Amino acid sequence: xxxxxxxxxxxxxxxxxxxxxxxxxxxxxxxxxxxxxxxxxxxxxxxxxxxxxxxxxxxxxxxxxxxxxxxxxxxxxxxxxxxxxxxxxxxxxxxxxxxxxxxxxxxxxxxxxxxxxxxxxxxxxxxxxxxxxxxxxxxxxxxxxxxxxxxxxxxxxxxxxxxxxxxxxxxxxxxxxxxxxxxxxxxx
Amino acid sequence: xxxxxxxxxxxxxxxxxxxxxxxxxxxxxxxxxxxxxxxxxxxxxxxxxxxxxxxxxxxxxxxxxxxxxxxxxxxxxxxxxxxxxxxxxxxxxxxxxxxxxxxxxxxxxxxxxxxxxxxxxxxxxxxxxxxxxxxxxxxxxxxxxxxxxxxxxxxxxxxxxxxxxxxxxxxxxxxxxxxxxxxxxxxxxxxxxxxxxxxxxxxxxxxxxxxxxxxxxxxxxxxxxxxxxxxxxxxxxxxxxxxxxxxxxxxxxxxxxxxxxxxxxxxxxxxxxxxxxxxxxxxxxxxxxxxxxxxxxxxxxxxxxxxxxxxxxxxxxxxxxxxxxxxxxxxxxxxxxxxxxxxxxxxxxxxxxxxxxxxxxxx
Amino acid sequence: xxxxxxxxxxxxxxxxxxxxxxxxxxxxxxxxxxxxxxxxxxxxxxxxxxxxxxxxxxxxxxxxxxxxxxxxxxxxxxxxxxxxxxxxxxxxxxxxxxxxxxxxxxxxxxxxxxxxxxxxxxxxxxxxxxxxxxxxxxxxxxxxxxxxxxxxxxxxxxxxxxxxxxxxxxxxxxxxxxxxxxxxxxxxxxxxxxxxxxxxxxxxxxxxxxxxxxxxxxxxxxxxxxxxxxxxxxxxxxxxxxxxxxxxxxxxxxxxxxxxxxxxxxxxxxxxxxxx
Numbered sequence: 001x002x003x004x005x006x007x008x009x010x011x012x013x014x015x016x017x018x019x020x021x022x023x024x025x026x027x028x029x030x031x032x033x034x035x036x037x038x039x040x041x042x043x044x045x046x047x048x049x050x051x052x053x054x055x056x057x058x059x060x061x062x063x064x065x066x067x068x069x070x071x072x073x074x075x076x077x078x079x080x081x082x083x084x085x086x087x088x089x090x091x092x093x094x095x096x097x098x099x100x101x102x103x104x105x106x107x108x109x110x111x112x113x114x115x116x117x118x119x120x121x122x123x124x125x126x127x128x129x130x131x132x133x134x135x136x137x138x139x140x141x142x143x144x145x146x147x148x149x150x151x152x153x154x155x156x157x158x159x160x161x162x163x164x165x166x167x168x169x170x171x172x173x174x175x176x177x178x179x180x181x182x183x184x185x186x187x188x
Numbered sequence: 189x190x191x192x193x194x195x196x197x198x199x200x201x202x203x204x205x206x207x208x209x210x211x212x213x214x215x216x217x218x219x220x221x222x223x224x225x226x227x228x229x230x231x232x233x234x235x236x237x238x239x240x241x242x243x244x245x246x247x248x249x250x251x252x253x254x255x256x257x258x259x260x261x262x263x264x265x266x267x268x269x270x271x272x273x274x275x276x277x278x279x280x281x282x283x284x285x286x287x288x289x290x291x292x293x294x295x296x297x298x299x300x301x302x303x304x305x306x307x308x309x310x311x312x313x314x315x316x317x318x319x320x321x322x323x324x325x326x327x328x329x330x331x332x333x334x335x336x337x338x339x340x341x342x343x344x345x346x347x348x349x350x351x352x353x354x355x356x357x358x359x360x361x362x363x364x365x366x367x368x369x370x371x372x373x374x375x376x377x378x379x380x381x382x383x384x385x386x387x388x389x390x391x392x393x394x395x396x397x398x399x400x401x402x403x404x405x406x407x408x409x410x411x412x413x414x415x416x417x418x419x420x421x422x423x424x425x426x427x428x429x430x431x432x433x434x435x436x437x438x439x440x441x442x443x444x445x446x447x448x449x450x451x452x453x454x455x456x457x458x459x460x461x462x463x464x465x466x467x468x469x470x471x472x473x474x475x476x477x478x479x480x481x482x483x484x485x486x487x488x489x490x491x492x493x494x495x496x497x498x499x500x501x502x503x504x505x506x507x508x509x510x511x512x513x514x515x516x517x518x519x520x521x522x523x524x525x526x527x528x529x530x531x532x533x534x535x536x537x538x539x540x541x542x543x544x545x546x547x548x549x550x551x
Numbered sequence: 552x553x554x555x556x557x558x559x560x561x562x563x564x565x566x567x568x569x570x571x572x573x574x575x576x577x578x579x580x581x582x583x584x585x586x587x588x589x590x591x592x593x594x595x596x597x598x599x600x601x602x603x604x605x606x607x608x609x610x611x612x613x614x615x616x617x618x619x620x621x622x623x624x625x626x627x628x629x630x631x632x633x634x635x636x637x638x639x640x641x642x643x644x645x646x647x648x649x650x651x652x653x654x655x656x657x658x659x660x661x662x663x664x665x666x667x668x669x670x671x672x673x674x675x676x677x678x679x680x681x682x683x684x685x686x687x688x689x690x691x692x693x694x695x696x697x698x699x700x701x702x703x704x705x706x707x708x709x710x711x712x713x714x715x716x717x718x719x720x721x722x723x724x725x726x727x728x729x730x731x732x733x734x735x736x737x738x739x740x741x742x743x744x745x746x747x748x749x750x751x752x753x754x755x756x757x758x759x760x761x762x763x764x765x766x767x768x769x770x771x772x773x774x775x776x777x778x779x780x781x782x783x784x785x786x787x788x789x790x791x792x793x794x795x796x797x798x799x800x801x802x803x804x805x806x807x808x809x810x811x812x813x814x815x816x817x818x819x820x821x822x823x824x825x826x827x
Contacts, residue, residue, distance in 0.1 A: 013562055014556050014557035014558070014562060015557055015609070015610050017562060017565070017566075018557065018558070018565075018607075018608060018609040018610070019609050019610075019611075021565075021569050021606070021607070022607065022609050024569075024573065025569075025572065025573065025576070025607065025749070026749075028573050028576050028577060029576045029749045029762075029764045029765060030665075030749075030764070030765060056566070056569065057566060057569060057570055057573075058566075059563055059566055061567070062570070113694075114694035114695070115690050115691065115693075115694040116584075117574075117578050117581060118571070118574035118575075118577075118578065118581065118583045118584075120574070122573070139726075140579045140726055140763075140764040140765075140766065140767040140768075141576075141764035141765055141766065141767070142766060143747070143765070143766045163578075163728070164578045164581060164728055164729070166577075168573070168574075168577040181576065181577035181578075181764075182577055182578070183577060183578065183579060183726065183764075196623045196624055196625045196627070196628040197623075197628045197632070199625065200625055200628060200629060264589075264593070267589040268589050268590065268591040270589070271588045271589040271590075272555070272561065274561075368586075368589075369586050370586045371584035371585055371586050371587070371758040372758065373584060374686065374687050501684075501685055501686055501687065505686070510589065510593075510594065511594045511756050513593070513594075514593035514594030514595040514596065514598075514756060515594055515595035515674070515756055516595075517593060517595065518593065518594075518595025518596050518674065519595075521595075521596065521618070521626055521655075522618060522619045522624050522625075522626070523619075523656070523735075524619055524799055525619045525620060525656045525657055525719070525735075525736075525737055525797070525799070525814055526656060526718070526719040526720075526735050526737065528737070528784070528797075528798070528799055528800055528814075529718035529719045529737040529738065529739070530718050530719070531800065532718065532782065532783070532784055533716060533718040536714075536782075537712050537714075537716065540712075540713060
């Protein structure tokens with residue numbers, strides 16, 4: 001079935017949005033934990049989880065960058081219809097969506113300022129696979145250590161060194177998502 | 189045996205019932221209608237609309253009735269309602285030069301095109317209680333009505349501008365920031381400051397303005413012009429492709445002309461302060477203009493005298509009466525946990541201090 | 552009048568608050584500015600906590616609201632009723648049954664779990680405010696991690712009183728980066744700031760949201776020779792006998808007779824029930 005831009009939003013925006021936000025919150029508050037989202041369908045190649053994050057967090061006030069992997073008319077139309085988020089270049093983006101390769105180089109994204117570290121980008125990284133294996137994570141939100149299949153290490157280690165500045169990431173795959181905040185220490 | 193107090197829920201319900209009864213007062217006295225408040229307490233309605241940032245005389249009148257005449261409480265009711273309203277768009281800026289003026293005076297010129305229009309003012313009333321008002325039902329004699337002023341009444345400051353004697357108003361951002369949609373942060377530009385002052389407590393803004401007159405950030409104001417009247421409000425309707433008039437609103441506008449002998453960055457010229465509020469409130473509009481001018485010290489290269497009215501953080505953080513009254517009154521909420529921790533601290537410090545004193549006395 | 556949205560706030564407002572919460576979580580202890588809305592309750596009465604709770608609540612949540620540790624204090628009752636009405640969620644007085652707990656001035660005695668979110672009502676989020684009134688200046692201090700003023704104040708306390716004369720709102724260092732106000736909880740509660748639960752802080756009037764993610768390092772400021780001491784009244788609870796809880800001092804007669812009872816009414820009640 002082809003998804004037109006009118007389809008695939010939340011059936012009950014207030015309640016579905018609340019559930020989706022809880023998943024996003026738990027994921028960001030507990031790096032390495034995998035949450036699931038349901039009931040959303042965006043045009044390919046956007047995953048259910050990525051589409052859910054965009055519906056939950058984006059609107060006309062949040063400039064969004066679509067990396068080449070996700071920059072299609074169908075997805076643009078869907079995002080515009082459901083959120084009204086303006087599409088912008090990576091440097092101006094509050095949110096960015098794409099595969100890790102397509103988002104590179106990630107040092108283009110805003111990392112906030114010393115006085116306002118919150119004015120930084122959140123990257124939604126679409127993954128071919130997502131599992132609690134691979135890189136070892138420590139830091140806020142993690143009891144001892146956690147593991148997550150990150151697309152690389154160096155970029156996240158560099159991001160941590162700038163703390164409290166930095167971007168924050170969601171990794172999405174199908175209906176599943178995990179979070180990685182700039183505060184997380186990442187080792188191989 | 190001690191049992192902790194229960195029944196908070198019932199206490200609240202009972203308090204609300206009592207409040208409703210007190211609001212109505214003696215049932216033998218006729219109930220106030222919204223229309224009566226709107227028509228006969230129009231200045232209170234104007235203040236609630238101005239500080240509530242919502243132009244709706246009927247809702248403001250309802251809020252005043254519900255708040256038993258407590259205007260800050262009424263402002264609060266209006267604000268809490270306003271924040272739930274969807275936004276359909278933004279109007280064009282209103283054109284106050286096209287105002288149908290009920291009142292228009294200038295203190296800087298004896299006469300001017302369009303003339304001085306005194307209008308419905310308390311200014312020259314003798315403040316003697318009018319006991320005939322206590323006898324209800326008497327209609328006041330109709331005033332002789334002058335024909336309304338034809339065409340636009342030019343702004344007084346325009347005459348000074350033609351001679352380059354007054355600083356021009358620099359263009360602001362196309363879309364000003366909105367305090368009700370984004371957090372206040374600094375530096376706060378002039379449109380943002382003006383929004384905060386327009387919503388600000390009339391008493392606070394008045395006192396700040398008064399303090400500049402008494403020397404705390406003195407800025408030598410003249411009322412270049414004060415005008416009160418109604419202006420049309422227009423909005424573009426994208427589906428129609430043109431602007432339509434949504435209605436009219438009553439505004440009070442004050443432009444002050446302030447002496448300015450020049451600074452490192454600016455030549456000697458007159459400068460401006462500006463006030464604009466919903467409804468008829470000259471006190472608020474003039475106060476706002478004075479405080480606006482005081483807050484402009486930095487852009488005009490004036491000295492910071494450390495006066496309260498020059499301190500933008502001080503003024504903007506403390507002008508809002510809904511914020512102020514909420515925080516002030518919250519101290520009547522239970523604080524016994526904090527108090528208990530203080531109690532233990534003070535007892536301990538006191539015991540130590542007393543012991544030290546005793547030891548000194550013994551030595 | 553039309554019906555209000557689920558959990559009162561409109562969706563755009565919730566998204567704005569949710570984005571602020573996520574940034575707060577990403578930068579533990581940093582105060583994120585947010586466009587706090589006018590709520591139908593006064594500033595200073597929990598508008599920040601209410602907005603954070605409203606942005607977090609799902610239909611499946613069970614909410615507990617406490618003020619001074621008690622579920623039946625008037626403001627707690629009022630906020631709990633607000634959410635029962637606007638979000639039709641389940642409510643409880645039992646700490647262990649709650650998924651979201653909104654609190655003013657206390658952390659529950661019962662250890663919180665991974666599955667819980669604790670939402671604090673915060674009157675003054677800026678821990679440096681009483682040392683420096685200007686927001687522009689305190690923001691700079693946080694940016695530069697310049698907390699000299701705070702250390703001087705604490706040191707002066709020790710020089711004058713022999714101890715740090717702060718009994719509540721006792722400042723903490725979060726993840727070795729930001730000095731944070733834990734809200735006006737008694738310092739007795741400070742050790743519980745290191746928790747398995749997610750902790751969110753909302754200051755409505757001051758327009759700030761901040762967060763302490765689970766298992767985040769939270770250290771009460773002190774000096775090596777004057778270590779932090781989470782003191783409490785030297786009594787057991789007169790009702791349940793607990794010796795390790797925060798106590799309210801209650802005056803019971805005109806002669807000023809007092810007794811000490813748990814401030815956490817749910818904790819105390821459960822212990823009394825178990826003993827009966």
